[in-house]
Amino acid sequence: xxxxxxxxxxxxxxxxxxxLPPRRxxxxxxxxxxxxxxxxxxxxxxDASLSSAYAGAVPAEIVLLCGVFGNISDADIVRxxxxxxxxxxxxxxxxxxxxxxxxxxxxxxxxxxxxxxxxEVAFEAPEEFIFGVGxxxxxxxxxxxxxxxxxxxxxxxxxxxxxxxx
Numbered sequence: 001x002x003x004x005x006x007x008x009x010x011x012x013x014x015x016x017x018x019x020l021p022p023r024r025x026x027x028x029x030x031x032x033x034x035x036x037x038x039x040x041x042x043x044x045x046x047d048a049s050l051s052s053a054y055a056g057a058v059p060a061e062i063v064l065l066c067g068v069f070g071n072i073s074d075a076d077i078v079r080x081x082x083x084x085x086x087x088x089x090x091x092x093x094x095x096x097x098x099x100x101x102x103x104x105x106x107x108x109x110x111x112x113x114x115x116x117x118x119x120e121v122a123f124e125a126p127e128e129f130i131f132g133v134g135x136x137x138x139x140x141x142x143x144x145x146x147x148x149x150x151x152x153x154x155x156x157x158x159x160x161x162x163x164x165x166x
Contacts, residue, residue, distance in 0.1 A: 030045050048068075049149055049152065051083055051146065052147045055145065060089060061088075062093050062094075064095050065094060065097070068151070069096060069097065069098040069105070069109060070098055073152070076152060077105070077112065080151050081112045082112075084138075086143040091137060092142070093135060093137050094113070095133065095134070095135050096136070098131070099131055099132075106132040106134070109134065113136045118136035118139060120134065121135040
């Protein structure tokens with residue numbers, strides 16, 4: 001049985017204390033996060049934008065890209081999606097989210113996954129929610145793991161106080 005992994009952190013000052021990367025966390029806080037993790041979960045504190053942060057967790061059968069695509073540039077979304085096959089086991093499943101506010105890139109994200117060798121399993125974007133959730137499966141052979149910078153975190157580009165537009 002493989003170990004489940006949780007990656008915590010990014011290089012952003014507004015993150016809650018429990019999500020800060022190692023350079024902003026004290027060893028005591030990092031140790032506490034690891035000590036309170038459920039059995040079978042390994043806490044990894046690192047920069048989520050670097051594929052090297054996932055080196056010990058690949059190849060992965062499930063890759064979560066939730067809360068990322070609304071906070072990075074369009075070019076970095078493409079770069080991240082193009083890197084994902086190097087993080088995956090054969091037939092891996094990727095679950096991703098993206099807000100649907102302007103600019104609504106969910107159609108583009110779906111096409112970018114297809115171009116990167118994934119088939120769409122599901123996409124849900126109910127009108128009453130501002131987020132879409134996609135599920136894709138790697139349909140080509142995985143790529144060799146490679147270290148790269150996938151994205152630069154820009155922060156949210158949205159005013160979350162606005163009502164969802166139809």
